[in-house]
Structure formats: C-alpha cells, structure tokens
Amino acid sequence: MTELAPGDPTGGRPIRVVVADDQEIVRTGLAMILDAQPGIEVVAQAADGQRAVEVARRLRPDVCLFDIRMPGIDGIEATRRLAGPAVADPLAVVVITTFDLDEYVYAALRAGARGFLLKDAGSVLLSQAVHAAASGDALIAPSVTTRLLRAFADTGPTAPPRQPVEPLTDREEQVLAAVARGRTNSEIAGELHISLSTVKTHVASLMTKLAARNRVEVAIWAYETHRVRRGG
Structure with a gap:
C-alpha cells in the first residue's frame, strides 16, 4: 500500500528524520542510506526507545524510523507515546524490523505507526516509506500488507x-x-x-x-x- 501524495509536504526543505535502533551498525547504516536520498535528512539518532521519544519530542521531525526490539522502551511503545490514539499532535512513525511477524505489525499499527518495513527492504522502498509517511500516507512491506490487514478482521476490534x-x-x-x-x-x-x-x-x-x-x-x-x- 503506497501512494506518494502530490506536492511537497515540507515546503521545499528536506524531510527531517530521527532513526532509532539499538544496534549501532544498523542505525548508522540506515542513517547513511537515508541521508544519501534526495530530499531526506537524518537529524538525530537514538540507541533506545526512551531516548528516541525524548529526541523526537524535542526536534519534532517529519518522520521517525524506529526498530521494534530496543532496550527499555521498545519501538512499539515509543510509537504509542508519539503517535498513539491519545496523542493530540502525533508524529509520523515508520517501524522497521528484521522479523516478519504478524503480532509485531499488528501492534505497531495499533500503536499509530504509519508504515512497516523489513530491514532488507532496500533503499528505494525505505525512501518511499519515509516520503509516504511525511505526506500523511502509509507504506507497508508488500509481503505483509494483505495478510496483516485481514488479521485485524480475524482477531476483531x-x-x-x-x-x-x-x-x-x-x-x-x-x-x-x-x-x-x-x-x-x-x-x-x-x-x-x-x-x-x-x-x-x-x-x-x-x-x-x-x-x-x-x-x-x-x-x-x-x-x-x-x-x-x-x-x-
């Protein structure tokens, strides 16, 4: 599910992104990939969910890119605190993980995530997810889209x-x-x-x-x- 909105949601400036992942090599790699994309700028990195929430609240980035498995506050709880139903002015969060597990996807989207990707998605899909989230749209890894949405019907609201x-x-x-x-x-x-x-x-x-x-x-x-x- 991906559709990039027309126009420029940031008024001509780069899309500002905060990246959070507890593995330094992964975090640095994601930041390098995003910084190399036209129109995207990584403004901060965080190694755990608590720090990610603090940085995101302070900087108000256009998009947050969060790993799920992080020490302390995980990516799902961090997402809920920044983008959950109770948040008056939610941020756009894209969750990225190594694990293609329905319960992770379900929990992330229930928490308010605007996208869900696997870490092997590649630079093009990663960039598309960031642009989609900044535009108020959503992108979910194609491998889980239909299966995931039907899971909501199976479990029931x-x-x-x-x-x-x-x-x-x-x-x-x-x-x-x-x-x-x-x-x-x-x-x-x-x-x-x-x-x-x-x-x-x-x-x-x-x-x-x-x-x-x-x-x-x-x-x-x-x-x-x-x-x-x-x-x-």
Whole structure:
C-alpha cells in the first residue's frame, strides 16, 4: 500500500528524520542510506526507545524510523507515546524490523505507526516509506500488507467499530474496498475508471468520515466492519 501524495509536504526543505535502533551498525547504516536520498535528512539518532521519544519530542521531525526490539522502551511503545490514539499532535512513525511477524505489525499499527518495513527492504522502498509517511500516507512491506490487514478482521476490534460521521456513498464504498486491498490511488483510478484527483478526493472524504489519520486506519476499518472479507 503506497501512494506518494502530490506536492511537497515540507515546503521545499528536506524531510527531517530521527532513526532509532539499538544496534549501532544498523542505525548508522540506515542513517547513511537515508541521508544519501534526495530530499531526506537524518537529524538525530537514538540507541533506545526512551531516548528516541525524548529526541523526537524535542526536534519534532517529519518522520521517525524506529526498530521494534530496543532496550527499555521498545519501538512499539515509543510509537504509542508519539503517535498513539491519545496523542493530540502525533508524529509520523515508520517501524522497521528484521522479523516478519504478524503480532509485531499488528501492534505497531495499533500503536499509530504509519508504515512497516523489513530491514532488507532496500533503499528505494525505505525512501518511499519515509516520503509516504511525511505526506500523511502509509507504506507497508508488500509481503505483509494483505495478510496483516485481514488479521485485524480475524482477531476483531477491542471495541465496536466506530460509525462514520456521515454515511458512505456507493463510490466511497468502492474506493474503501480498493484501499483495504492495498491498491494505490493510481490503481484505484484505473479499476474504477475515474480520475486520480477524484480518487484522492474520495480517500480524503473517507478519512474525514471515519476519523482516520491515514490509509492504514481506513483499511483496518473496512476489515473490522466486514466490508472486505477474507478472500474478497
């Protein structure tokens, strides 16, 4: 699920990133990869979750890139403190890990993460995830996208799914289903034979009606309310 928003979300300046990983060689490598990408600047690094939260709150970066397994406060708890449902002004967090485990992905996105990648994703996907997060969008490693979102339906929400503030139109229902299946805006436009700008308008309307902060939350809601079912 990846769709880079049009325009420049940072007003012409580089996307500022904080990287947190307890392994120095991995942390340094991620920072070097990101710094080499056009339009991205690593402004700080942290070796544990507590430090990552402190630095992120102080610097207010555009994107935080957090490993899951860190001493003390892990990446999931750090994400919850910076981007969780209770945070009034959440930061964009992308979680990156060596382990392709559903429970990690589930917990990270529940905590407010705007993306989930494996450490072998490569520089292109890493850069795309940072740009997507900075644009208010989401990117999840392709290997886990559909499996992950369906897991939300299997486990069920902890509370009854919220109802939209206004009923969804038939076209919004179609766009919702496509988003839940991991389609990009361009793919949705092609499938539904509508313009890209119209797709973006419908996605924005869905986010407003569902009080969702990104496409991941829109997709989760679709599965939780059984608008999209396993194999559907």
